[in-house]
Amino acid sequence: MTTTNLNISVIDKRMMKQSEAASYSGLPVKHFKAACPVRPVELKKGTLLWDRKDIDLWIDGVKSGAMTETRDDILGRL
Template identity: 65%
Template sequence: MGNANLNISIVDKRMLKQSEAADYTGLPIKHFKTTCPVQPVEMRPGTTLWDKRDLDLWIDAMKEGAEVATHDAILGKL
């Protein structure tokens, strides 16, 4: 029997589709749509993706009990 080698490369995506972002946060997509304050990035017309780093910041802020510092929230405090 011959030896078989598998060369598997896994790329950890930074930008996620809405369903992937919901899975990443552990929320059902319906709940994700209504509660997630993270704004998606329009990578090209008609393609919006969520940045994992922004999702992490939101989750970390929730754990700390802090308000997420969104662009509008920062401007509102000025």
């Protein structure tokens, strides 16, 4: 019986499309759009991407209670 080694390299994406960022945060896209204060980055013209590190900071802020938003803040993102 022979053995085979399989070398797999996985690279975590730092920049994500909106649907990926929503999934990463555990929210449906429509809730992510309304709740997430992280601004996307346009690395390529016409392509908006969200930075995983910024999303992590946002989630950490929510967990610590540091994120306080007014009604105007939320409406401003809609």
